[in-house]
Amino acid sequence: MSAERKTxxxxxxxxxxxxxxxxFVDNYSSVGVxxxxxxxxxxxxxxxxxLHGSAELRVSRNTLVERALESVGDGFEDLxxxxxxxxxxxxxxxxxxGLYKELEASKSPAPISxxxxxxxxxxxxxxxxGVDPGPFVGELQQAGAxxxxxxxxxxxxxxxxxxxxxxxxxPELANVLAELGMEPKEVGLDLRAVYSDGxxxxxxxxAIDVDEYRADVERAAAFGRNLSVNAVYxxxxxxxxxxxKATGEAKSLGLQAAIESxxxxxxxxxxxxAQVRTLxxxxxxxxxxxxxxxx
Amino acid sequence: xxxxxAALILNExxxxxxxxxxxxxxxxxxxxxxxxxxxxxxxxxxxxxIDEAVEQAAAVPAGGAAAGG
Amino acid sequence: xxxxxAALILNExxxxxxxxxxxxxxxxxxxxxxxxxxxxxxxxxxxxxIDEAVEQAAAVPAGGAAAGG
Amino acid sequence: xxxxxAALILNExxxxxxxxxxxxxxxxxxxxxxxxxxxxxxxxxxxxxIDEAVEQAAAVPAGGAAAGG
Amino acid sequence: xxxxxAALILNExxxxxxxxxxxxxxxxxxxxxxxxxxxxxxxxxxxxxIDEAVEQAAAVPAGGAAAGG
Amino acid sequence: xxxxxAALILNExxxxxxxxxxxxxxxxxxxxxxxxxxxxxxxxxxxxxIDEAVEQAAAVPAGGAAAGG
Amino acid sequence: xxxxxAALILNExxxxxxxxxxxxxxxxxxxxxxxxxxxxxxxxxxxxxIDEAVEQAAAVPAGGAAAGG
Numbered sequence: 001m002s003a004e005r006k007t008x009x010x011x012x013x014x015x016x017x018x019x020x021x022x023x024f025v026d027n028y029s030s031v032g033v034x035x036x037x038x039x040x041x042x043x044x045x046x047x048x049x050x051l052h053g054s055a056e057l058r059v060s061r062n063t064l065v066e067r068a069l070e071s072v073g074d075g076f077e078d079l080x081x082x083x084x085x086x087x088x089x090x091x092x093x094x095x096x097x098g099l100y101k102e103l104e105a106s107k108s109p110a111p112i113s114x115x116x117x118x119x120x121x122x123x124x125x126x127x128x129x130g131v132d133p134g135p136f137v138g139e140l141q142q143a144g145a146x147x148x149x150x151x152x153x154x155x156x157x158x159x160x161x162x163x164x165x166x167x168x169x170x171p172e173l174a175n176v177l178a179e180l181g182m183e184p185k186e187v188g189l190d191l192r193a194v195y196s197d198g199x200x201x202x203x204x205x206x207a208i209d210v211d212e213y214r215a216d217v218e219r220a221a222a223f224g225r226n227l228s229v230n231a232v233y234x235x236x237x238x239x240x241x242x243x244x245k246a247t248g249e250a251k252s253l254g255l256q257a258a259i260e261s262x263x264x265x266x267x268x269x270x271x272x273x274a275q276v277r278t279l280x281x282x283x284x285x286x287x288x289x290x291x292x293x294x295x
Numbered sequence: 296x297x298x299x300x301a302a303l304i305l306n307e308x309x310x311x312x313x314x315x316x317x318x319x320x321x322x323x324x325x326x327x328x329x330x331x332x333x334x335x336x337x338x339x340x341x342x343x344x345i346d347e348a349v350e351q352a353a354a355v356p357a358g359g360a361a362a363g364g
Numbered sequence: 365x366x367x368x369x370a371a372l373i374l375n376e377x378x379x380x381x382x383x384x385x386x387x388x389x390x391x392x393x394x395x396x397x398x399x400x401x402x403x404x405x406x407x408x409x410x411x412x413x414i415d416e417a418v419e420q421a422a423a424v425p426a427g428g429a430a431a432g433g
Numbered sequence: 434x435x436x437x438x439a440a441l442i443l444n445e446x447x448x449x450x451x452x453x454x455x456x457x458x459x460x461x462x463x464x465x466x467x468x469x470x471x472x473x474x475x476x477x478x479x480x481x482x483i484d485e486a487v488e489q490a491a492a493v494p495a496g497g498a499a500a501g502g
Numbered sequence: 503x504x505x506x507x508a509a510l511i512l513n514e515x516x517x518x519x520x521x522x523x524x525x526x527x528x529x530x531x532x533x534x535x536x537x538x539x540x541x542x543x544x545x546x547x548x549x550x551x552i553d554e555a556v557e558q559a560a561a562v563p564a565g566g567a568a569a570g571g
Numbered sequence: 572x573x574x575x576x577a578a579l580i581l582n583e584x585x586x587x588x589x590x591x592x593x594x595x596x597x598x599x600x601x602x603x604x605x606x607x608x609x610x611x612x613x614x615x616x617x618x619x620x621i622d623e624a625v626e627q628a629a630a631v632p633a634g635g636a637a638a639g640g
Numbered sequence: 641x642x643x644x645x646a647a648l649i650l651n652e653x654x655x656x657x658x659x660x661x662x663x664x665x666x667x668x669x670x671x672x673x674x675x676x677x678x679x680x681x682x683x684x685x686x687x688x689x690i691d692e693a694v695e696q697a698a699a700v701p702a703g704g705a706a707a708g709g
Binding site for chain 5: 246
């Protein structure tokens with residue numbers, strides 16, 4: 001093998017490109033592979049610019065990228081398995097989770113063309129399409145949507161699943177979606193994986209549920225309060241709670257023991273009254289009750 | 296209400312809840328006692344578990360809850 | 365609670381809520397009366413508008429409200 | 434409520450809940466102690482399980498009031 | 503809770519809520535006082551409107567709602 | 572509350588909940604640690620089952636605000 | 641939850657909520673820190689208003705609410 005490789009002639013420009021790619025990978029603590037399939041070059045330029053400062057995008061031939069990753073080694077070569085189709089390398093010294101968030105946020109919806117693979121389920125929603133009666137009903141039905149003419153226009157009568165994730169979009173479906181103005185694709189830099197400080201993160205691991213974290217913060221705060229109060233360790237935030245708790249305890253004791261304290265007297269009277277009413281409610285014979293208690 | 300309160304006192308003191316005792320308590324409080332009502336009350340309470348009723352009421356926030364609403 | 369019940373009977377009968385009257389009612393019910401509690405109760409109720417306190421309780425349906433919680 | 438708080442402290446410290454101890458606690462807090470109230474308190478608490486009564490207060494869910502609302 | 507109870511007694515008696523007074527009250531109750539807890543409580547209560555916190559508790563039915571849960 | 576959170580971290584990491592460890596955690600977070608508060612916390616948590624205390628809702632009108640509503 | 645507690649300490653101490661500080665706090669607590677969790681937490685909390693979440697927690701006591709309902 002090595003003998004063969006020696007005889008292989010590598011053009012100078014390729015060597016330079018690999019060297020640059022190697023530098024690129026070396027420069028960042030996190031390097032990822034992004035899918036750029038279907039992004040027009042002008043849009044790609046814009047994206048590149050909008051990343052400026054937080055991350056850098058580098059597009060090259062896949063074989064050269066692979067060669068660069070191998071030459072860096074150190075685990076970066078594991079990114080090779082995510083290289084296929086039109087991809088680029090993205091590098092950042094920021095948090096890879098933050099990078100993923102940023103890239104997702106920058107995606108924009110786009111129409112899907114015939115022959116493309118549905119990136120997720122495509123559902124035509126129930127409702128009035130606003131299209132006048134005509135052959136479009138048949139087209140909708142052919143695409144798999146429940147459709148009929150109602151009140152002078154074409155209606156989709158229920159949410160209709162017309163493509164599963166991974167399905168190839170037929171020309172008929174692409175047509176129908178275009179007619180409806182639906183843009184089921186999300187176009188943007190699609191982060192497949194990031195190798196960051198020795199750890200490989202795939203895209204699903206990078207997707208963080210902020211709501212869940214928020215709930216965790218609430219839970220942690222509630223736990224802190226609970227502990228502070230239950231262990232009677234007062235903090236500025238919980239001191240009023242402890243005072244209230246102590247008061248509540250004293251009140252509970254006072255009412256249950258019918259302690260003759262001016263602070264408790266009104267409550268004791270109320271309690272007695274409530275008891276009389278409860279007892280009276282169980283007496284069937286109205287003769288036995290004063291007028292104000294008769295049912 | 297005074298008749299029912301009187302019954303509650305007897306219930307706590309452990310004295311028998313009968314016409315005579317009820318009448319005595321009410322008398323002592325200066326109530327102009329109606330015999331028929333005493334009779335009716337004693338009869339009516341015969342089948343009532345007073346302690347249970349009292350506890351049930353205690354579970355009701357005395358006055359407080361209003362504030363909670 | 366018997367001391368409180370006794371006070372409420374007096375409140376309804378219109379008799380004065382004092383130590384003597386309270387003691388009489390409790391005595392009549394066979395309660396082993398503690399003078400100090402009678403004293404404390406009279407003092408505690410001195411500034412209480414009993415009818416108002418009762419009304420507050422009435423605002424909360426007896427037995428019921430708790431279940432609502 | 435200071436008398437009740439004093440009783441609660443004694444309950445936690447494990448000291449006997451008697452008139453002398455109660456008076457000492459209240460004295461130390463600068464309360465002008467009324468003997469009859471101390472006596473009444475001791476009498477009222479005689480047969481009461483303080484820990485249980487305190488726990489009942491705890492059973493009122495923090496959100497309790499909210500729940501009522 | 504004994505530390506908090508003690509603070510509440512001081513609040514009612516009108517004495518200053520400081521480390522010395524708290525320690526005295528707890529001492530009188532036979533509590534084995536920990537200086538650090540006294541300090542922490544005084545510090546924590548410094549900016550608390552105790553009366554308001556007490557009233558908040560009053561709005562919640564003491565002992566009552568339990569059954570409501 | 573930072574002291575409490577620090578205790579909760581130690582509770583989860585399984586490290587001993589003592590003054591030194593608490594201080595280290597708080598120090599690392601840039602907290603200007605007060606020794607007495609650390610001491611008080613250790614003392615307060617001595618006999619507490621933290622896992623249980625954490626889950627048990629602070630039985631307080633925590634909804635305090637809510638209660639007012 | 642130790643990672644979240646650490647974030648809450650930093651939030652209270654006013655130190656920046658970044659990977660280094662979080663790691664330091666957790667290290668000090670003897671936690672075997674997973675870098676990726678730290679990273680994910682920092683990224684996620686960028687979009688969370690911690691003070692608001694903490695206040696929210698105060699309004700709805702954990703566990704308690706359920707009991708109340």
